[in-house]
Amino acid sequence: xxxxxxxxxxxxxxxxxxxxxxxxxxxxxxxxxxxxxxxxxxxxxxxxxxxxxxxxxxxxxxxxxxxxxxxxxxxxxxxxxxxxxxxxxxxxxxxxxxxxxxxxxxxxxxxxxxxxxxxxxxxxxxxxxxxxxxxxxxxxxxxxxxxxxxxxxxxxxxxxxxxxxxxxxxxxxxxxxxxxxxxxxxxxxxxxxxxxxxxxxxxxxxxxxxxxxxxxxxxxxxxxxxxxxxxxxxxxxxxxxxxxxxxxxxxxxxxxxxxxxxxxxxxxxxxxxxxxxxxxxxxxxxxxxxxxxxxxxxxxxxxxxxxxxxxxxxxxxxxxxx
Amino acid sequence: xxxxxxxxxxxxxxxxxxxxxxxxxxxxxxxxxxxxxxxxxxxxxxxxxxxxxxxxxxxxxxxxxxxxxxxxxxxxxxxxxxxxxxxxxxxxxxxxxxxxxxxxxxxxxxxxxxxxxxxxxxxxxxxxxxxxxxxxxxxxxxxxxxxxxxxxxxxxxxxxxxxxxxxxxxxxxxxxxxxxxxxxxxxxxxxxxxxxxxxxxxxxxxxxxxxxxxxxxxxxxxxxxxxxxxxxxxxxxxxxxxxxxxxxxxxxxxxxxxxxxxxxxxxxxxxxxxxxxxxxxxxxxxxxxxxxxxxxxxxxxxxxxxxxxxxxxxxxxxxxxxxxxxxxxxxxxxxx
Numbered sequence: 001x002x003x004x005x006x007x008x009x010x011x012x013x014x015x016x017x018x019x020x021x022x023x024x025x026x027x028x029x030x031x032x033x034x035x036x037x038x039x040x041x042x043x044x045x046x047x048x049x050x051x052x053x054x055x056x057x058x059x060x061x062x063x064x065x066x067x068x069x070x071x072x073x074x075x076x077x078x079x080x081x082x083x084x085x086x087x088x089x090x091x092x093x094x095x096x097x098x099x100x101x102x103x104x105x106x107x108x109x110x111x112x113x114x115x116x117x118x119x120x121x122x123x124x125x126x127x128x129x130x131x132x133x134x135x136x137x138x139x140x141x142x143x144x145x146x147x148x149x150x151x152x153x154x155x156x157x158x159x160x161x162x163x164x165x166x167x168x169x170x171x172x173x174x175x176x177x178x179x180x181x182x183x184x185x186x187x188x189x190x191x192x193x194x195x196x197x198x199x200x201x202x203x204x205x206x207x208x209x210x211x212x213x214x215x216x217x218x219x220x221x222x223x224x225x226x227x228x229x230x231x232x233x234x235x236x237x238x239x240x241x242x243x244x245x246x247x248x249x250x251x252x253x254x255x256x257x258x259x260x261x262x263x264x265x266x267x268x269x270x271x272x273x274x275x276x277x278x279x280x281x282x283x284x285x286x287x288x289x290x291x292x293x294x295x296x297x298x299x300x301x302x303x304x305x306x307x308x309x310x311x312x313x314x315x316x317x318x319x320x321x322x
Numbered sequence: 323x324x325x326x327x328x329x330x331x332x333x334x335x336x337x338x339x340x341x342x343x344x345x346x347x348x349x350x351x352x353x354x355x356x357x358x359x360x361x362x363x364x365x366x367x368x369x370x371x372x373x374x375x376x377x378x379x380x381x382x383x384x385x386x387x388x389x390x391x392x393x394x395x396x397x398x399x400x401x402x403x404x405x406x407x408x409x410x411x412x413x414x415x416x417x418x419x420x421x422x423x424x425x426x427x428x429x430x431x432x433x434x435x436x437x438x439x440x441x442x443x444x445x446x447x448x449x450x451x452x453x454x455x456x457x458x459x460x461x462x463x464x465x466x467x468x469x470x471x472x473x474x475x476x477x478x479x480x481x482x483x484x485x486x487x488x489x490x491x492x493x494x495x496x497x498x499x500x501x502x503x504x505x506x507x508x509x510x511x512x513x514x515x516x517x518x519x520x521x522x523x524x525x526x527x528x529x530x531x532x533x534x535x536x537x538x539x540x541x542x543x544x545x546x547x548x549x550x551x552x553x554x555x556x557x558x559x560x561x562x563x564x565x566x567x568x569x570x571x572x573x574x575x576x577x578x579x580x581x582x583x584x585x586x587x588x589x590x591x592x593x594x595x596x597x598x599x600x601x602x603x604x605x606x607x608x609x610x611x612x613x614x615x616x617x618x619x620x621x622x623x624x625x626x627x628x629x630x631x632x633x634x635x636x637x638x639x640x641x642x643x644x645x646x647x648x649x650x651x652x653x654x655x656x657x658x
Contacts, residue, residue, distance in 0.1 A: 111657070196517055219419060219421060219425045220424065220425055220427040220428070222380060222419070222425070223338055223425045223427075224381060224427070225380055225411070225489075226378060226411040226412065226413035226416070226417045227408065227411065227438070227439040227490070228408050228412030228413060228442050228443060229408075229412075229438070229442050230411070230442070231404075241429055242428070243428070290608060315429070315473040316428070316429060317428065317476070318476045
């Protein structure tokens with residue numbers, strides 16, 4: 001098992017290196033502005049530009065810049081460890097803001113995750129246990145409707161109804177718990193959580209339903225009933241346990257992808273997370289920030305893959321010994 | 323004369339489907355006495371599995387139209403509620419299935435699965451249930467049962483898994499064990515072991531056994547009574563001697579003739595011509611008539627009743643007894 005984990009970790013590092021490499025390559029292949037010009041700001045002189053280029057290594061070829069970025073990331077730079085450098089658009093060290101941005105995105109992702117897991121999975125279970133009934137067809141129909149409604153439609157619609165018209169909820173923005181207390185913090189999170197969760201809940205409901213229906217047709221369910229077990233136990237202990245295992249995998253990957261930034265949701269609800277930072281960085285051609293965000297997002301995905309694989313082995317004994 | 327353990331009276335199990343009404347079991351009647359072994363032989367679609375799944379209550383009134391009576395120890399199982407049936411399942415009537423790999427839950431240890439069944443019916447501490455599970459594994463000749471109880475089904479071989487299933491089924495000392503094709507998924511050498519095991523345990527536990535199979539060879543050695551099923555009905559029943567030495571129905575002849583024998587010079591096997599009938603559109607008259615080499619006019623019009631031939635031996639055929647005896651002597655026994 002240990003060898004397996006070490007091997008996976010080494011592969012993970014390789015993947016991260018390649019991902020950042022590709023980011024650098026894409027950035028330099030696309031026609032773009034000159035980062036030095038961005039950094040210099042309004043009052044530019046050729047000497048200032050040259051100085052900036054030299055200071056930030058912008059006069060090197062792109063693959064050398066990539067290498068420098070990696071070296072700084074692993075060994076630190078003038079701003080501390082990990083050396084994530086400077087944001088060219090915000091002109092402050094990235095180390096400070098990355099973590100606070102990730103914290104906001106994490107609150108969004110985790111809150112939405114709880115909403116979609118609870119609602120999606122329970123609806124899926126109810127539908128699976130009453131297949132082809134009115135309740136089942138309605139639930140699945142609504143699910144398809146929800147999947148078809150993108151966040152950039154649902155978000156403004158929800159704001160319009162619940163904030164603008166009904167005044168039930170406050171508007172956009174992020175109100176940190178420490179400073180504003182539970183009320184404002186929570187009331188400003190309800191809409192973003194629910195809007196982001198809708199799509200996932202629908203997907204998880206359909207996934208749970210089909211997995212559980214398939215599981216309930218398995219031979220071991222027939223055996224469980226033949227043993228004289230109560231139906232509740234047959235469904236929960238024998239059916240769900242097997243039916244939900246694939247969902248654990250999917251959930252890990254979904255969560256990891258979200259932690260890399262829910263760009264649209266953060267933009268609509270004005271949440272200062274990684275997603276919003278990405279939009280700013282790409283718009284401002286802030287290569288350094290883009291590279292750092294890409295690295296952070298890739299780390300989440302790679303770690304999630306590893307965790308999910310290990311978790312699957314914990315849940316399914318058949319996977320363990322190969 | 324003690325009451326029979328199981329008395330099935332004119333059982334009908336019909337499934338409404340989009341294509342029509344599937345008459346899986348269409349008038350099945352038999353009795354089974356305590357401690358007896360009944361062999362149920364038939365092709366796929368003969369209704370042999372469906373009939374016993376219905377006895378267990380695993381096919382209920384929600385999925386099928388059920389008529390007739392299934393009297394177990396005097397009580398009609400067809401009329402019972404789910405809760406009443408649940409108490410009987412496992413404790414009084416147990417069932418083992420064809421494929422032990424998929425019949426055991428892959429995520430739980432074998433010992434736990436056996437203990438779970440015990441705990442569902444008896445209020446004893448978990449530890450005691452676990453010990454009884456290990457003891458059952460020992461009784462089915464699984465070596466190192468205490469270690470094996472801590473393992474998962476995929477760590478067992480096929481034969482061992484079926485032994486574990488048998489251990490589980492017998493753990494509450496049921497009055498009836500239904501074995502639905504228990505050896506079909508196993509190697510031939512393991513088949514003999516498993517059947518021998520069931521036979522030995524049956525006398526130890528004094529359990530009645532219903533052995534369902536498509537293999538006539540399997541039932542010969544172990545069964546007190548054999549019934550041959552076709553299209554949801556019994557077409558012949560009797561002892562093993564009756565069926566093998568004095569078969570009285572063309573379908574049985576076909577089954578006997580299609581068994582390959584060592585030492586016979588044959589280029590190819592002799593199958594029964596045609597294919598099993600659609601259970602939605604059963605033929606008029608005798609259900610076997612489309613495939614019967616001895617068919618005549620009466621067979622297409624009137625369905626033959628199950629008439630006694632000799633003692634408890636009965637068969638469903640319009641041919642006269644003399645004709646049948648002649649055919650058996652000249653054609654069937656000569657080639658088998």
